[in-house]
Amino acid sequence: MNTHQRILRSETGRVSAEHLSIRLGKGKQAFEAVSDVSFSVAPGEFVCLLGPSGCGKSTLLGALAGHIGIAEGSLTVDGAPVRGPHPERGMVFQHHTLFPWKSARDNVAFGPKMRGVGKEQRRREALRMLDLVGLNGFADRYPGQLSGGMQQRVEIARVLVNQPLLLLMDEPFGALDALTRLKMQELLLGIWEQFRKTILFVTHDIDEALFLADRIIVMQAQPGRIHEEITVPFERPRMTDIVASPEFSRLKRHCLELLHDHKRTETLPRLTPLGLGKRI
């Protein structure tokens, strides 16, 4: 287990995008949601994609998850091109996508079940993961009986149980209240420090990006492209008090300037990891 983890830590979860373009829509309404984007993410790195709505950050995430096809360029994980959805690239949406008809445990056990893991074994794995996200004792609840924060915890457990190379998170805490969001950010950092999976985390919240990320990729809209990459220098493990530091304020001001730089009067369509969805 230990050697296995070390290998995961050092070798896997490298993301690379080269001259990547993604087109959405059909016919006359087709447009370039992501245009000629190149970046790479090191194994175990925590990267936030920050940008205004319509900048293609969720689209990029959807392409990595395999839900959206790419038009040009290349998109690889550990050297292999992304082709369709796969459990090794786990996705967490802003609003939970738990199966309402399955208990929390059975939701988490779904991935192992698909891999053919036996009933006893997958239930044990699910309970261990629920424990990890602080949901000890809630295994038998249906998603509808859990609070928003708990639902996202189950969602994270359901992805982690598959031992993904890569965690893709699309504003996962965007719908939570401020206090719950803070708790979830700390929980996520704790899990990440334990497992060191590569995380790509989409947000439009500057504080969140600065608190969580090793590096922030700031994007801009029309067409969606990379504006600037910012390395976040804060020591780990991070405590919430860093938000009061002068360096934090300086970086925050810088991010604000970047985001305001291309202020537009028109509102852009909301893009989702599933394309031009309306229901996310």
Added chain:
Amino acid sequence: MTSSTGINYGRWLRRGGSIAICLLAWQLASTLHLNLGIVTFANVPSPVDVAQALFAFAHSPKLFAHVSSSLERVFAGYLIAAIVGVTFGLVIGRSRAAADFLLAPLELLRPIPAVAWIPLAVLMFPSSELSMIFITFTGALFPILLNTIHGVESVDPRLIAAARSLGSTRRAMLFEVILPGAAPNIVTGLAIGMGTSWFCLVTAEMISGQFGIGYYTWESYTLQNYPEIIVGMVLIGILGMGSSILLRLAGSALIPWHRKEEAR
């Protein structure tokens, strides 16, 4: 609803009283042979007569023969409709090709009420028993089929995407995501289908039956046993309501997450 019991008594008293007034009005109208011009109570039996007839029928061996043959027909026709409707609904909802191929003829048949099939059904099937089962089937099929299709199409695409991301097999996608996702609509379809299949059965029995509660009602008319007509009507109502209640219970047992969500 959870107010003091005194108010509840009051409500039940009003409800019971309302029914009593209706029965009394009926009793008066029938005993007085009330004639309102466009509708006459001259030949309408009184509630007392009906109660007596009901009591007599309840103690006669004919009751079992009529009720059981009706139940058998509804059960057979409805069961086939449920299997065919849900299966076709899932296939049509999931596959565009299947939808194009199967929906066209079904859409052509849909506007024809099941009752309109009765003469042709009598010609098509070797026994009147089979033709009545066919009518019951036809009546139940479309509500079940259309609600299933609607249910499948309204499954949240994000859930399907999530299942794919988690490595879902095709089989699991159908049985663990699509089917439960469509289940509330399927249950609605099954409930509506139950109502229409009773409606169709009773009509079919009036025309081509030898036993059955619809036949009993019609026979009572032709034999001028007027109280028995209403006994038949009451029994049809009870049987229809009973099967709807059973179905609702089965439905909420099949989709427990629905109930628990509400209970939160």
